Amino acid sequence: MLRPWPVSLGDRIDASRDVPLYMQIIQALIRDIERGRLASGTYLPSSRELARVLGVNRKTVVLAYEDLIAQGWLESAGTRGTRVAAALPDPVNRHRSDAEITMSSAVVDYRFAPPPERPIAVSSGPGLKIDEGAPDGRLFPAELLARAYRAAAHRGAQGNGFQYRDPRGSPALREAVATMLKSQRGLPVTAENICITRGSQNGIFLAAQVLVERGDSVVVEELTYEPAVAAFRALGANIVPVGLDEGGIDIEAVEHACRRNAVRAVFVTPHHQFPTTVSMRPERRLRLLDLARRFGFAIIEDDYDHEFHFESQPLLPLASYGPAHVLYVGSLSKLLLPALRIGYVAAPPQVIDAIAHRVSITDGMGNTLTEDAAADLIGSGELRRHGRKVLQVYAKRRESFAAEIDRLFGDLVEYRMPGGGLAFWLRFRTDLDRMEARAAAMGLRLASSRSFMTTGDAPRGLRIGFASLNAYEARTALAALRQAAG
Structure with a gap:
């Protein structure tokens, strides 16, 4: 029975x-x-x-x-x-509902930190996306990348190189990055000054982790890179916005902030200021370094697109003549491919040790195979040759983009031709809230003008990338934006 x-x-x-x-x-x-x-x-x-x-x-x-x-x-x-099994605990107090519970339908009854109401990244999905200055990944030869991966995989397999390793990153890539920074950007560094990260945003967060404690103040410009501000806030930092103009950050405002707050870091993008694209003038760079010495704060220098300049040679990074006071954050995303997620931090060895410890308890280590492939591309000269080729493509796209802006918008928009970087900063003579709402309704996806603002009265504008769009895509995107403007 x-x-x-x-x-x-x-x-x-x-x-x-x-x-x-x-x-x-x-x-x-x-x-x-x-x-x-x-x-x-x-x-x-x-x-x-x-x-x-x-x-x-x-x-x-x-x-x-x-x-x-x-x-x-x-x-x-x-x-x-x-x-x-008889050893299982008494089921009396267990949930007895007949309803099937899945991870998606479960009601969370423990405490966690929810995301902000407005996410940082532009959401994915259908519609036309306008980025904030991404490269065109279609221009990088796939076979070149495949060859670099094959070579890295062959060496790794032969030399037992696929084990856990130094959280600072692949020795080959650290050496290649140090050589690149020393020869092309004037940074007085060796491999011991380099920690490889998963992109520049990861580098910014790691730098913030070793610098900032809850209640410390971080100075940022009133228009700046929102993910960096979010990283500082996640660590409990007090954000102190200061103004900027055509010469870059307002140095007097920085000094005033230091006298009133326990400033531990100043975040800047001096090469091509994000989002406005202006370059910080040399005299302001020197004065900022002087303030760092006087008040004992660190400068986090995000040099996110150093490789792209169209009208003159770029100014040397702050880290090239103030290495004791600067944590220099860079990335291969713009020159190589964003999807590979390769960034780096250059800093004094003891700071790199602290950052590497943070890597070891969050990521363990990076991606050895990808890092060694990237080292091959740098060492062989292929990355530099690719950079020269795409610079010519982007220069033409920049000119065409400006001409299309003039044709479609006329006096409705104010901008200046960016001397470098991969994006325009557009100031519109129209109701931006209405324009952005209409753009969203049309399926146009772009970063909100408010995402760049750290104060309610900061100048508003849109940062529009041009490099990732071919001629047809650029015309389509700008035509849709013009239609949203009314």
């Missing part, structure tokens, strides 16, 4: 799902045990009987039972059959 079976699994086992049948049986039985519908010591039907009821092969049920016994949910009672 069959034992009475307290639950039915039939309505939860479905061969059309992409989950294997034996795994569906395991999941259903665990849920019933966890919710108290199957109490400790309850005998289950034989594998043959349950297979008949569910309409599955008996081996499927046997496999499910064996896995559950191995995990400790069930136990074999010899000739008496299989039962729920």
